[in-house]
Amino acid sequence: MSSRKSKSNNIIHAECLSQVQRILRERFCHQTPHTNLFGVQVQYKHLIELLKRTAIHGESNSVLIIGPRGSGKTMLINHALKELMDIEVVSENILQVHLNGLLQINDKIALKEITRQLSLENVVGDKVFGSFAENLSFLLEALKKGDRTSSCPVIFILDEFDLFAHHKNQTLLYNLFDISQSAQTPVAVIGLTCRLCLSEDRSVREVLQRHFNISKNLRSLHTLLMLALTRVTVSHPFLTAADLMEANQLCSMDSKANIVHGLSVLEICLIIAMKHLNDIYEEEPFNFQMVYNEFQKFVQRKAHSVYNFEKPVVMKAFEHLQQLELIKPLERTSANSQREYQLMKLLLDNTQIMNALQKYPNCPTDVRQWATSSLSWL
């Protein structure tokens, strides 16, 4: 009786939990604009004021929002635009143009995109633009025709702004800022970038109005929390510090060390030999022959722990390491060069090797000792 009761209880409990999990997952995964803003309220207020002034007063403005990746730049602007569009009078009277530096890779494409988003095409009909120059003068004429009081303000949002600065002559940026600084159609140019300085800008008069800097990356926090969330089960209904620690470990796991865990003993031995070579020759590059010799020295001394493999077998193991990109050739492999003598570099740090060895399952003691000191066989 009581057991049945607790069972049904458990089921309800499980449903609740899965629901909670679902909601939380949604919150972490999707960038919902209606979540609250933390830490950027001041900047948000500035931005919204600025946009309102463009939308209502027809004042041209330009803003550059700077912040490292995952610091909420896009969320900030989306949030602001949403609020702006909620104002009824404004939403009818505003045009938005969204551009992304990764998509509009040159000014020509960007211009076409602007024309499309401003739906100026209907004026042109189905006519394909003759040339870039025609397109530019067409668009400039369109924007020039307006004035502060009568034409619709246009908000340009340039994501990955720094990439636009790489376009030839920065024609697009110059013209956008030129419009914003002259009595033409009111525009607000909002650039989003993670670059901190556009010092390369030669002729574009940059109006760096605000710097938004939020330090930590929200996205990584979200992944961390997601991982922790998956650990919530019926028997374990609440997140604990231990869960978070574990999730954190998962996140911050060293990927190379994990690869090392899956290597054979022979390959481990080769890596240890390389490490010793690095220590002896102070980071100078090595070749297969050197590694093989080092390995031979070890095997001859401690023959009982490691089987003395043939040279071609060792070579095979060496090539496997190269495929795993744990070692890297200095020059490109040419067909006629002897593979034994090609110069290589190890892509593992000493600490990494030692840590990996600690956790390596069934590692022969001799090998472990050899790893700590190159002279241990003496």
Place this chain on the structure above:
Amino acid sequence: MAPYHTRQKIRQTYSWIGRPLLDRKLHHRTYTEICVKIEGCSTPVHIQVGQFVLIEGDDDENPYVAKLIELFEDDFELHSKKRARVQWFVRFSEVPAHKQRLLGRKPDAQEIFWYDYPACDSNISAETIIGPVQVVALAPDEVIPVDLKNEKIFFVKLSWNEKKFRPLSPELFAELEKLQESSPKCQKSVEAMTKNIESPAWTTTEQVVKRIESSHSASKSRQTPTHPVVPTARKRLELGSFPRTPHTKISQPTSQASLDSSGRTKRKVNFSETTSQTKRSHLYRSEMSSPALKIPEKTGKVQPFCAKDVKKASPKCCMILRTRVPALKTTQINEERTLTPVKGGQRPSVPSVVLKPENIKKREAKEPETQNQATATSHRIRRRSSLLTLNRIRQQLRVLENNKSDQEEEEFLPTAEVSDSSSEEEEASTPALSRRNTRCISRNLRPFLKPSIQTPSKTPKKMAKSRTPRCATPQIRSRNLTTPEPASMLEEARLRLHVSAVPESLPCREQEFQDIYSFVESKLFDRTGGCMYISGVPGTGKTATVHEVIRCLQQAAQANDVPPFQYIEVNGMKLTEPHQVYVQILQKLTGQKATANHAAKLLAKRFCASASPQETTVLLVDELDLLWTHKQDVMYNLFDWPTHKEAQLVVLTIANTMDLPERIMMNRVSSRLGLTRMSFQPYTHSQLQQILGSRLKHLKAFEDDAIQLVARKVAALSGDARRCLDICRRATEICEFSHQKPDSPGLVTVAHLMEAIDEMFSSSYITAIKNSSVLEQGFLRAILAEFHRSGLEEATLQQIYSQHVALCMMEGLPYPTMSETMAVCSRLGSCRLLLVEPSRNDLLLRVRLNVSQDDVLYALKEE
């Protein structure tokens, strides 16, 4: 303006009123009235032929305006059988941007232009009609009456034929003036009196039809005094007026007075005279072509108001002369095209005669303007009054739904129809660029032409030609939200401080202004050419000064103080490619379009070869350095043209660098540039202070100390006036932000400005480092330590990692894994705090600092 009801939003049903009149040749049934019933609105709107209507277009806020000429049902039309023929009007916004300046003044919001352009398709679906509207014709120098600033009324002052704005026609004004006293006010009172929705609107509009119509016919009749036949255009009068409401009585006498010369007898003659076809067709030809040919010469003297326009347009005189002959040719083409439908149906009596240019000239020479206006009016009064009585009778009959009226109707309609087609033909005569066609296409998917047209192959070709983006009028949608006036002092200040605000004067550049002015002026007087190179760092007022000089010179030219000149401006940054400069210059000079190579040839011919006396061209080339090419041919040409005697070209070039000629130009280019150079020095702090003072005249928004502070700060750094204005603008925002109480906005103080300056000039790197995470800061420390150890400014990731691990161990922190360190490194790299190699190099990737080590140390020490 309230959005109009269009079909997309509100369903409207259209139905004919009255019995149709069958046109046997075209299988049309013509009507005189259409009823528009709007869903949800009880009273249907009646629209009659001759009324002014709004026609649905692609812009809901600004529908097209047109006059209804004919209503008919066409069974061949697939999409909508109810058709209408209209005479278009254009809004100023529909005029191509580059032609708008031809107007020479700011158009009133309600001003529209008679679209004197025949190539535009006038056959539309009747179901695109939104509703009636009121249009009032005014003399060009008249101001639009303030009390009539109603959105539903439009004013016509000029006509637009894609080339020029012209007065409606000189003869119109005398009559209009007479009409002027009564009509608007009367209409106003009428409108006030009656609460009826539609009747006041259409009564006025109808009067306007009459006015316009009569003027047209008057001008026509003048041209053909010897001919026994009087043009038929005025027949429409009767048609438009018969369902007259009693309200219009007030304005009746004036409209009668303005009526045209032909009496009823003459009309009858005309009505029976349809047999003399050849003569009449000749007559029509002459009428058609004459306005286009004559008016350019005429307007200047007839219209003192137009003098300005003409002068402005005069630089294009040579172009006009050149295009005149082709224009004539197009007349012929148009002629053929537009005539065909007529031949097909409505007026079977007129054979399509191909127009010979000689023929026109002869006609024109033969026909002096001798018509007497006085007799005309008397005739008209008589006819008018008789008409009026007739109409009243008709109306009563209609009210009683007496079928007898139909007989009368039939009696009137044929004449009306003839007049319609003739006036249409007249409209169809003036050749011009067929821009309106493009617009018709974009209006909606309305079929253009009746299927009865015999030459279908011609029209599509024409369409295709006109569908270039140049002909289209690009425009950003206009807003229907009015911009609020600045509410507070700070807002006002912000408005004035915006870089785009044009100041009345340019302080601190008087000397430069004077130099440039005298340079250009002297060249204008001497009728020679020359170059000038103007340099200066950004934001020192180069372009603004030159614009001011040109503005002053243009004013002086208008006052005949200096010889007239043509001004062209190109900007290197606004070109996609240096050679495009030729295309732009040619287009602005002559309106021609050509490829870069061809344009260069044409320009070279124009500037180097032509010996004909022409006026000086002033060419401003902004951002000259962008015109650099490997061969430097663009710059070479720009500086070579002025050296020719015939060119009369003054080239003003602007660039940032002072030594551009020495640095990038070849000797032969820089020698042609000459030595006339001017450099704009960066503004000093007192100058910046003066500039700010002049912008904020009579506006106490800033503390004096604050202005001085920002002026000194900016002058010490760059002397860029733009930067200075931006900082002040930002400071007003901060000030507004900090004063939460709206009633006491307060002055912008030094503290606010300091904040703004800090925002502008503070290094973003330092803020970024300060705000970065512990791990990132630790990594930066490790970089510094590694640099210190190795004595180099570069290290591999591996080295830095070992340093990082060591540092962490020293502080007893858990050290990060390699993967984490890589992530940190690439994050800092994407911010450009570090310069890193591509990450495929893995441990071996080399890292450099993009900031000075001291900055990093400073930022890290701070906390």
